[in-house]
Amino acid sequence: MWISNAFAQAPAAGADAGGLMSFLPLILMFAVLYFIMIRPQMKRQKETKAMLEALAVGDEVVTVGGIMGKVTALKDQVVTVEISAGTEVQLQKGAITTVLPKGTLKSA
Numbered sequence: 001m002w003i004s005n006a007f008a009q010a011p012a013a014g015a016d017a018g019g020l021m022s023f024l025p026l027i028l029m030f031a032v033l034y035f036i037m038i039r040p041q042m043k044r045q046k047e048t049k050a051m052l053e054a055l056a057v058g059d060e061v062v063t064v065g066g067i068m069g070k071v072t073a074l075k076d077q078v079v080t081v082e083i084s085a086g087t088e089v090q091l092q093k094g095a096i097t098t099v100l101p102k103g104t105l106k107s108a
Helices: 015-053
Strands: 060-063 068-074 078-084 087-092 096-100
Touching (some): 015 096
Antiparallel strands (some): 060 096
């Protein structure tokens, strides 16, 4: 009496295409995220891995902490770096961030 009856409306024309259109923004956001964040990060990881694999005795390097030195010994995951005459430190290979051009430490 007091409440009127509620009836369901018929679906609008083209309602099937609306389902795909609702996922389109999500798909576009993932594509943008991939090209702006994921792809460049994967490229950087490949470059770092290649740099660490090419590391050799005599290379001049910079560590994560900013210490500059010359590689004196290499083991599987451990690098020995001479930071001054007679002073050597052992680091994990992952702690090497940059390989410097030859002769950089002599000019510093």
